[in-house]
Amino acid sequence: MREYQQYIGGQWTRASADRMFDDLDPYRGTVMARVPAGTRADAARAVDAAAAAFPAWAAMPPAQRQALFLRAADIVERRAGEITALLAQETGCAGGFAGFQILTATRLLRQAANWGYLPAGEVIRSDVPDTFALALRRPIGVVAGISPWNGAHVLAWRTVVNPLAFGNTMVLKPSEEAPVTAGLLVAEIMAEAGFPAGVLNVVTHAPGDAVPIADEFFERPEVRCINFTGSSATGRILAERAGRALKRCVLELGGYNPLIVLADADLDYAVEAAAFAAFFHSGQICMNARKVLVEQPVYDTFIERLTARASALPAGDPAAEGTVIGPLITPAALDRVSREVDEAVAAGAKVLAGGSADGPCYRPTILADVPAGARIHSEETFGPVLVAQPVANAEEAVAVANATRYGLSAGLITSDSQRGFALARRIEAGVVHVNDQTIADEPQLPLGGIKDSGWGRSGPHSMADFTELQWITTRDAAGSFPI
Numbered sequence: 001m002r003e004y005q006q007y008i009g010g011q012w013t014r015a016s017a018d019r020m021f022d023d024l025d026p027y028r029g030t031v032m033a034r035v036p037a038g039t040r041a042d043a044a045r046a047v048d049a050a051a052a053a054f055p056a057w058a059a060m061p062p063a064q065r066q067a068l069f070l071r072a073a074d075i076v077e078r079r080a081g082e083i084t085a086l087l088a089q090e091t092g093c094a095g096g097f098a099g100f101q102i103l104t105a106t107r108l109l110r111q112a113a114n115w116g117y118l119p120a121g122e123v124i125r126s127d128v129p130d131t132f133a134l135a136l137r138r139p140i141g142v143v144a145g146i147s148p149w150n151g152a153h154v155l156a157w158r159t160v161v162n163p164l165a166f167g168n169t170m171v172l173k174p175s176e177e178a179p180v181t182a183g184l185l186v187a188e189i190m191a192e193a194g195f196p197a198g199v200l201n202v203v204t205h206a207p208g209d210a211v212p213i214a215d216e217f218f219e220r221p222e223v224r225c226i227n228f229t230g231s232s233a234t235g236r237i238l239a240e241r242a243g244r245a246l247k248r249c250v251l252e253l254g255g256y257n258p259l260i261v262l263a264d265a266d267l268d269y270a271v272e273a274a275a276f277a278a279f280f281h282s283g284q285i286c287m288n289a290r291k292v293l294v295e296q297p298v299y300d301t302f303i304e305r306l307t308a309r310a311s312a313l314p315a316g317d318p319a320a321e322g323t324v325i326g327p328l329i330t331p332a333a334l335d336r337v338s339r340e341v342d343e344a345v346a347a348g349a350k351v352l353a354g355g356s357a358d359g360p361c362y363r364p365t366i367l368a369d370v371p372a373g374a375r376i377h378s379e380e381t382f383g384p385v386l387v388a389q390p391v392a393n394a395e396e397a398v399a400v401a402n403a404t405r406y407g408l409s410a411g412l413i414t415s416d417s418q419r420g421f422a423l424a425r426r427i428e429a430g431v432v433h434v435n436d437q438t439i440a441d442e443p444q445l446p447l448g449g450i451k452d453s454g455w456g457r458s459g460p461h462s463m464a465d466f467t468e469l470q471w472i473t474t475r476d477a478a479g480s481f482p483i
């Protein structure tokens with residue numbers, strides 16, 4: 001079992017109070033690592049280091065930054081086996097999702113390597129004679145990243161790479177459930193790639209101790225932006241705090257993602273798409289489908305096939321070959337999912353598949369007739385639970401899909417892609433996939449939510465979030481003034 005240190009100003013350091021905490025394996029319940037229990041003092045040192053590193057990083061020529069990102073991508077690829085093993089041990093992540101995380105991270109790093117060459121502004125005509133006017137993009141300063149445990153590794157990379165590529169420096173606070181794969185491992189790889197000291201700093205903390213670290217982020221003037229991925233409840237707290245502190249915040253939050261299956265769909269394909277969308281990573285991805293809306297004529301056949309498919313998904317040790325359903329992240333998460341399913345069933349929902357725990361895993365579950373009062377009817381479960389609902393037609397499907405406070409991702413399966421495209425444009429979500437399911441991430445595409453699913457977009461479009469636009473004019477001749 002390894003003992004880790006925090007990464008601040010290019011140094012591996014112990015927590016200022018010299019305390020450690022146990023990082024638990026969610027499948028075995030054993031301690032997989034010992035991690036520093038950082039405090040506000042550590043966050044303060046990390047902000048200092050990021051602020052000190054900012055001027056040189058912001059001024060570094062794009063070719064030099066490019067080389068660093070490309071080296072980091074190569075290291076992620078070289079260390080893929082080790083990352084996969086750590087993701088299984090720390091987050092219960094099975095091989096399929098680990099592969100997705102590693103591939104997406106390397107693609108992100110390789111694409112971000114070129115963002116230093118994106119046009120850095122515009123020349124805009126001025127009406128003032130002899131005046132040349134520019135709108136110039138420039139980095140904003142220190143960005144504080146707060147990352148989650150679910151897509152631990154890829155989301156940590158996304159949290160840091162987007163701001164870094166546009167010339168900002170970072171303090172990353174990973175989730176206490178995944179301090180290694182969502183934080184310290186990223187620091188190790190960036191250190192090995194040769195990123196200068198202070199460009200990325202990682203502060204870890206024991207369960208329940210996020211707030212003092214966030215306090216430091218909000219109270220320090222050097223921190224100009226909070227880049228957060230996590231639940232809508234926490235996002236709301238952070239947005240309120242950011243409002244008071246007048247700091248920017250970028251929020252990638254939860255979803256209640258619908259998958260619509262129209263009557264003309266290829267049902268075999270639709271069943272595969274729904275099984276993947278609902279149960280990949282045991283339903284612990286913000287983009288998992290939470291509700292499948294099926295046009296009435298094909299509902300019974302579709303549900304019968306999906307139920308068989310779900311019940312056959314292999315559950316168990318995430319490190320074992322072929323496992324699809326690993327453990328939920330903590331016993332508390334397992335209790336929450338069990339409680340919410342039981343509550344829906346007590347209120348009249350019918351269990352078509354699953355509906356109970358299997359050790360630290362929860363069986364892939366499909367519920368029908370879920371009453372509107374049950375939490376699962378309209379809130380994300382963060383477990384392998386899918387609500388099935390028949391709809392009379394595509395109009396009703398769109399209406400039900402939009403009847404949620406969330407708006408992250410949606411999928412719509414039909415053999416008529418033109419009709420699918422027209423319907424997609426009416427769905428209130430940041431991402432809609434026609435003839436595909438709800439889970440996708442391509443670094444060049446603008447992933448992000450609307451409504452309670454968040455603000456801001458990842459990828460090159462995040463330039464708007466992670467740069468300031470500065471208006472500069474130069475005047476070639478003296479002008480006149482009205483007083």
Ligand code: ADP
Pocket residue numbers: 146147148149173174175176210211214229230231232234235237
């Ligand atoms: P989950 O409930 O699934 O763990 P959260 O949104 O609570 O999701 O966690 C995502 C990240 O937000 C983690 O890094 C966690 O430590 C952090 N976090 C949780 N609560 C707060 C808070 N009040 N202030 C700052 N960060 C927080």
